[in-house]
Amino acid sequence: MTTDPATTEPAEPEAPGGEGAAADGEPGTTVRTRTPDATEAAGGGEDTGDDGRAAADDTGTEAGGTGADGDEKATDADDAGTAVTGSGEEAAGDGAEDVGGGDTGDEDADGKSGLSEAQAELAAQRVERERIERRKAERNGPIDSGAGLSGTAADLLAAVRAVESGQKPVSTVFAEPEPAPRRPAPEPVRRPQPVAPTPAAAAPARETVDTVRAVLARGGAPESLAAQAAAVLGESAAGELGADPWQLLRVGGVRPEQADGFARALLGAECGPGDERRGRAFTVWLLEQAALAGHTALEVPALTAALGRYTVPDPDAAVRSAVAEGDALVFQDALDPASAAPARETGDAKDAEETGDAEDGEGAAERPVRVLIGLERYALAEESLADGLARVINSLPKEDPADWSSAAASAPRSAAELIRAVAGHGLVLHTGGEASRAEPAALLTAARALGLRAYAATHATDGRQRFARLLAGTRGSAPVSGGGGAGETVDAPDALQAVATVAGLLSGAQGPGRDADGALDLDLLVVLDAPQLDVETAAVLTESLPDGARLVLSGDPGVLWSAGPGRVFADLLAARACPQVASRTPDPGPLGELVSGIGIGELNQVDAPGKEIAIVPVRDAGEAVHRTVQLVVDSVPRALGIPAEQTQVITPGHGGAAGTRTLNAALKERLNPGPGRFGGFDPGDRIAWSPAPGRTVSGRVTGADADGLRLECAGAPVVVPKERVEQSVRHGWALTAHQAVGQRWPAVVVVLPGDAAQALNRPWVYTAFGRAERHLSVVHGVEQALPRAVAEVSAKPRTTRLSTLLKAQVPTAG
Known part of the structure; x- marks a missing residue:
């Protein structure tokens, strides 16, 4: 050819x-x-990020x-x-620059104003993490598990149990023959209550920055890191860095060799590769790098092998120390027997130990598990997401007054299957390409014709506008029909009100808003671009749904996964815990x-x-x-x-x-x-602005002043503070x-x-x-x-726990 x-x-x-x-x-x-x-x-x-930086903090990440x-x-x-x-x-480097302070906002197309979507979204996530912490504190009863583990796996499990029970993490905890009891499964937790938007986190005090700058200077580190280190480590940053120089790795962009040099300058002869503080800090840093690659946890052999490549003399001890100090969590997830077969067939004791295979005292059948190490932030978000999805699946009312059968009968044939699936289930997955979006549009139209509060959410502002045009039937194709009768469409203004971005929906700037209980005020939510959901965003989204609401996750499984950790849509497809409707509508033309x-x-x-x-x-x-x-x-x-x-x-x-x-x-x-002349930009420049990790909004530069760089994005004015321009705005x-x-x-x-x-x-x-x-x-x-x-060459694998967690929550999964 x-x-x-x-x-x-x-x-x-x-x-x-x-x-x-x-x-x-x-x-x-x-x-x-x-x-x-x-x-x-x-x-x-x-496609690995910007300027070789590898930041891993709560507000943004960049891989090199x-x-x-x-x-x-x-x-x-x-x-x-x-x-x-x-x-x-x-x-997560693409569009994952951190968004940080500033009181700039982005007035959405609907005219709603206040804090920016990024700030409101971060505030919502803070509330969610506080709720997770409260749930964690409520787990205090014993559950017998893990008795069959041995070797490294048993040591790690014993360590985390000791920390959870309040015992001092001493070295003897790893030699205990009997593991301490684990926490019970969580009780149902109320959804987060509505809160007033909170301002961006205040900049660290000048005195704190000055003391940190002095410590950095003593260790030969760039003094330009002082403000960021003070923001990450808090008011005691100078003392923490002096006592544990490897804490510098928590500052975005700092490399292990740089942290080692800083530690040598401060500690002198006391500094060595086997220092417990070094092993613990490297363990956390590697888990953060894994999160940049999309993992929510790592298997123990992979983590210890990586520590060995960084010349940590005793990787197992480093991992145990991180777990004992509460810097990381250890999990054991049950495996399907087939997945553990290779380890059993070889008879390799080390493989059995690493995968957690164990036999009971009477030689009964093996119970294969895998042992994982993860950061609390992502591990608890994944557990919260599994809880929320199980609640959505199980809370559908038994009696539904809506006449879904007539809606399906009058809908286009391609959308009827989706409507019937939604009629009988709380969670439905829908897969297909760009042309298949007509089916969620028909579903939304039908649901609104039935009197339901139905809304859609997309990943990007451009997707929001395209779906609103499709919903209104104004895209030049046949009108979207369904529910109320052939040819019925939603008016263009109403269509835009019915569609939001995920960020706008969670912040309250777009969509239905929240009810008195803090839940989204809706009956049906259709999330387009579902493969772009990371575990944290998905957890906040599902926990925000009211009891009895239906959730449809729709997307193309062939596109790139989320910039943040997790593979939510792929894990749900693998878990088979709910109906899956595959579109038969092909994308038209040569493209x-x-x-x-x-x-x-x-x-x-x-x-x-x-x-x-x-x-x-x-x-x-x-x-x-x-x-x-x-x-x-x-x-x-x-x-x-x-x-x-x-x-x-x-x-x-x-x-x-x-x-x-x-x-x-x-x-x-x-x-x-x-x-x-405006930080490398001129009026009229086409730009890509990243208001939050993993999100990119296209726009143009309109000018600049003392407040920052002025943009126009999707018809709305945006001001990016000058200190954020370099990190969050590109041509x-x-x-x-x-x-x-x-x-x-x-x-x-x-x-x-x-x-x-x-x-x-x-x-x-x-x-x-x-x-x-x-x-x-x-x-x-x-x-x-x-x-x-x-x-x-297919997608690189990600280590996640959602599919396993959901199967445990929903026994009929699979």
């Missing part, structure tokens, strides 16, 4: 070695994607990027057995055919008579940048009439010779040149696939430089190619790496 576009014209004189249509890069009429005629280019980047600009790979999470490689598919094939591992030959797809081969990164700019500025507007402002560039990473930084600089020079002509999730554009240019070959896998390609509505151009420099990634 050929890769040359049909429409040709001479290349620009400065084109480095291009000829004919391939040099011009104009969209063609035929796509041949199996054997692209391209040579490998150099200089790409990985690579490229020609000297960025550094975030391989530490990989060291922890977390499968983070240069591709950074699961890193739909191409993306559908990628979803099943096939990069198919696709005819594109309307210039829907074009392949532009390139030899190196310099040529890739040139062709990309040519496509955005000239070829696509001229051939298809799609202006540059409606064309989005997507590339694997921020760094490198063809990463977002390089591409944005080249596109700015052509589309909006300027000196960058937005070029994005990574993680930043682009939940959004779509009329035209998309996907750039695949030669050194991006290792960064590619099927979810990345599926997500990037699926962002185009009318036209897709692929600037192709990876040769056979593209079809190989689609056919052979």
Whole structure:
């Protein structure tokens, strides 16, 4: 199959070695994607975050990027057995800059104002964590479990029991022959009560920062870390750093070797690789790096192996110390017998110990378990999510006055199955591509026609607007019908009121608001883009639902997973604890055919008579940048009439010779040149703003003043404080696939430089190619790496507990 576009014209004189249509890069009429005629280019980047930083705090995370600009790979999470490689598919770096202070707000399209969505969302999460802490404190009765464990697994379990029971964590606790009793299962907990929005956390006192700065100076650490260290460690930061220098690892961006150097400077001869404080701090740091890669916990062998690679002499002792001090929690999760078969067949005692396989005293059948270590923040969020989902499943009223049968009978055939499933169940999963969103729209229309308080929530503002147009039947296709009769639609203003972003819904800025008990004031909630839910957001969302409310999670399982820890949607699909409705509505046209094939591992030959797809081969990164700019500025507007402002560039990473930084600089020079007098930005610049970890909002710069950088995002004004601009605002002509999730554009240019070959896998390609509505151009420099990634490289695994927890909560699961 050929890769040359049909429409040709001479290349620009400065084109480095291009000829004919391939040099011009104009969209063609035929796509041949199996054997692209391209040579490998150099200089790409990985989708691993920004500037080599690896921050892991409550407000934002960034994993390191690579490229020609000297960025550094975030391989530490990989060291922890977390499968983070240069591709950074699961890193939270894209749009995960922390949002921190400032009293700036984002007035939503509905005119509601107050605190920003990010601040309100963080406040809601704080309330949720306080509720989890109260629940934890109520668990005080004994439950006999874990008696069959031995070796390291038994030591870890005994340690956490000792801490939970209030005993002093001394070394002898690990040698006790009989483990202490565990806490009982939690009692049902009331949902969080409504609270007034709280202001952003106050900056640390100047005196505190000054004392921390003095300690940092003594240890040779950059004094610029003083404010952040004071904010993370609190008023006693200086004392904590003096007593335990490795606490510096809690400050975002600090690397283990930097913490070691700081400790040597402060402690001198007392500092050594076997220091208990060092092992404990490295354990916590590795768990935080694992969270950046999407894991909510790590198996013990993976964690101890990673500690060994950081020259911790006794990894087992380091893990036990972290558990005993309460810095980490230990869990044992039951496994299916089949999953433990390899360890039993080999007879390897070490494997049996690591997986927790044990036999009772009478030689009865084995009870396989796996032992996991996790940070309390994510572990308790996952448990809370399982509790909330079980409540949703079990709290559906037995008698429902709504006439769902008539609604299903009058709905389109593709939506009738979904409506019938929702009629009889509290939780329903719905899977499908972009075209399948018509089915949740029909469900929402039917539910509202039945008098129910039905709302939808999306991941991004762009998705909210698209679904509202679909709900209103104004997108140029047939009106959405259902429930009240054929052809019935929701008025456009009402449609936008019925749809919110997840962040806007939780903050109260959008959607129905909350009732007197603090629960969302609704009967049915449809969550689109469900694969983007991380465990913390999903836990807050489910705990906010009132008893008896129905929840529908809808999304495309082929796209990239959430930027935050967990794989909520995939775990729920695996648990089979509720009905699953798979859409049979295919995405239309050549683009739909191409993306559908990628979803099943096939990069198919696709005819594109309307210039829907074009392949532009390139030899190196310099040529890739040139062709990309040519496509955005000239070829696509001229051939298809799609202006540059409606064309989005997507590339694997921020760094490198063809990463977002390089591409944005080249596109700015052509589309909006300027000196960058506002922190590198000029009025009219296209930007990508990250108001919270894992969220990216597209917009434009309108100006700047003493308050900060002024933006317009989705028609609403936004002010980003000047101290937050560098961390939360980027130029937005070029994005990574993680930043682009939940959004779509009329035209998309996907750039695949030669050194991006290792960064590619099927979810990345599926997500990037699926962002185009009318036209897709692929600037192709990876040769056979593209079809190989689609056919052979799936999503990197994440270690989570949700599926196991839910099966325990819902006995009929599976």
